[in-house]
Amino acid sequence: MSLAIKITVLIALAVVTASATRGGDVSEYYSAATFECCRNNGWDFVIVRSYCSYGGVDSNAPATLRQAAAAGLPYHDVYHFPCKSQSASEQVQADYDHVKGLFGMMWFDIETNPSPGCGWSSDKADNCAFLGSLISAGRNLGIHMGVYASAYMWSSIMGDCNVGADNGLSLWYAHYDGSQSFSDFSSFGGWSKPAMKQYGDSVGICNINADANWYP
Secondary structure, eight states: OOHHHHHHHHHHHHHHHHHOEEEEEESSOOOHHHHHHHHHTTEEEEEEEEEETTTEEOTTHHHHHHHHHHTTOSEEEEEEOOOTTSOHHHHHHHHHHHHTTSOSOEEEEOSOOOSTTOOOOSOHHHHHHHHHHHHHHHHHTTOOEEEEEOHHHHHHHHTTOOHHHHTTOEEEEEOOSSOSSSTTOOOBTTBSSOSEEEEESOOOSTTOOOEEEEEO
């Protein structure tokens, strides 16, 4: 390989590395000092749980989002863990009111719900319709929304439902292969391309309990 080609390859790799965006998602309170540590270790964003699996707002979310902003993290999103037995519109409204003005996107967390009385139905079409109601509620409030799911969880809970993709929601998918790449992605739920990947269940920095996430 010529020196010119080698330099071109190195520059291309540097651009890819520089443009990659890394962050984590959390379900508990952390201080600005912790988030500043994360920022110094390459984070650009955090996704904070704002609505819990048992059907109530996360009381820590507003303070955590403010701490992240104070630490200089550029982007702060929230994730909403739906409770199937509650009104879709009422839970989205409650979540929105709780963190209004503090977040960029709200991601609907589609995975097994362990909380009594809040689990998904065995009827996948019914689950799909419920997600559609969550999306409608969010749209009425002007919320920028996305969906979090793994291919397995989506298939298990939603079946062949395409309501997220059909409504133009971005996909944040989970696959713990440790790779900051979409090369492993296979289409599901109507999405042919993801927006973000959760590639690990631990970021391993700053004593923070967070999953590792990336987007190009």
